[in-house]
Amino acid sequence: MGPDTLGVLGTGTMGAGIVQLAAQSGYRVTACDASVEALERAQVYVREGLYRFAEKGAFTEDEADSHYERIRWTTNPQELGDAPAVVEAIAEKVEPKKEALAALDALLPPDSLIFTNTSSISITDLASATGRPEKVCGMHFFTPPPLREAVEVPRGLLTSDETLERAKALVRSFGKLPIVVEKDVPGFVANRFLMPMILEACRLLEEGVASKEDIDLLVKKGLGFPVGPFELGDLIGLDVGLDVISYIHRELDEPYYAPPRILQELVRAGRLGRKTGAGFYDY
Numbered sequence: 001m002g003p004d005t006l007g008v009l010g011t012g013t014m015g016a017g018i019v020q021l022a023a024q025s026g027y028r029v030t031a032c033d034a035s036v037e038a039l040e041r042a043q044v045y046v047r048e049g050l051y052r053f054a055e056k057g058a059f060t061e062d063e064a065d066s067h068y069e070r071i072r073w074t075t076n077p078q079e080l081g082d083a084p085a086v087v088e089a090i091a092e093k094v095e096p097k098k099e100a101l102a103a104l105d106a107l108l109p110p111d112s113l114i115f116t117n118t119s120s121i122s123i124t125d126l127a128s129a130t131g132r133p134e135k136v137c138g139m140h141f142f143t144p145p146p147l148r149e150a151v152e153v154p155r156g157l158l159t160s161d162e163t164l165e166r167a168k169a170l171v172r173s174f175g176k177l178p179i180v181v182e183k184d185v186p187g188f189v190a191n192r193f194l195m196p197m198i199l200e201a202c203r204l205l206e207e208g209v210a211s212k213e214d215i216d217l218l219v220k221k222g223l224g225f226p227v228g229p230f231e232l233g234d235l236i237g238l239d240v241g242l243d244v245i246s247y248i249h250r251e252l253d254e255p256y257y258a259p260p261r262i263l264q265e266l267v268r269a270g271r272l273g274r275k276t277g278a279g280f281y282d283y
């Protein structure tokens with residue numbers, strides 16, 4: 001693998017988008033997921049995504065094909081072993097992420113960087129699972145990664161200035177704007193705005209104040225947001241949203257962040273949003 005190579009661990013909602021973005025930015029990508037089904041879904045997502053960009057004239061169909069061909073798909077994490085940088089995008093759970101980062105640390109050359117797409121979890125804590133905390137940094141993409149213009153870059157307590165600069169350079173090489181978060185706080189900046197919006201929407205719905213359709217409509221047509229809170233929850237994945245809210249709740253010890261019952265029930269029922277065909281809405 002050359003310096004133009006990027007590893008992506010986890011090819012779910014976010015990982016698939018990051019793989020597409022990296023490939024269309026000219027990187028060779030090693031895309032690794034523990035699940036064959038997740039890899040297959042990501043392959044379809046990336047192929048369709050690249051063709052959509054081609055249709056819009058971003059590049060030709062032949063270029064879309066060659067972007068796709070630069071991706072190597074695998075269930076074997078060993079294949080990430082010579083990547084100069086890996087973006088971790090597995091589930092939003094502390095212990096599995098720490099285990100994955102420790103495994104990457106054991107696998108990667110000493111100067112390789114580890115970026116994590118966590119939406120809320122302490123970078124410092126995740127980095128502590130590795131022997132290279134100065135080379136670990138947050139790289140929080142928004143959904144869908146090929147379309148959103150900015151990437152939040154939260155640094156851990158021990159993230160070096162050099163790693164931060166390399167993180168920003170990588171984000172810029174994707175054509176995106178890196179926005180640094182200097183303090184490693186639960187939820188960083190983005191989810192300290194977003195999650196309260198989803199929380200309030202759930203509470204208003206639970207109290208019967210308005211229907212979900214009307215809440216979404218009001219937020220879009222009245223407040224001018226591009227998407228309503230329930231639509232956004234379904235896009236993010238309600239399991240991911242619940243994990244983020246639960247983590248912030250635990251870490252800040254603020255009753256305000258107690259996960260709404262409706263969110264917990266939908267997740268228990270397997271209604272996780274667009275990715276399962278149903279969440280707050282049916283798809």
Ligand SMILES: NC(=O)c1ccc[n+]([C@@H]2O[C@H](COP(=O)([O-])OP(=O)(O)OC[C@H]3O[C@@H](n4cnc5c(N)ncnc54)[C@H](O)[C@@H]3O)[C@@H](O)[C@H]2O)c1
Pocket residue numbers: 009010011012013014015032033034035038089090091092093096100117118119120140141142143235236237240275
């Ligand atoms: N969904 C969003 O809108 C969003 C936005 C920004 C950041 N994030 C963050 O991105 C990360 C991934 O979220 P997602 O929505 O893509 O989740 P997801 O559930 O859609 O995908 C996670 C993928 O990781 C795979 N996986 C789990 N453990 C693994 C392991 N040990 N090794 C290899 N693969 C493994 C799963 O098979 C799955 O395909 C989370 O940290 C989440 O908080 C999500």
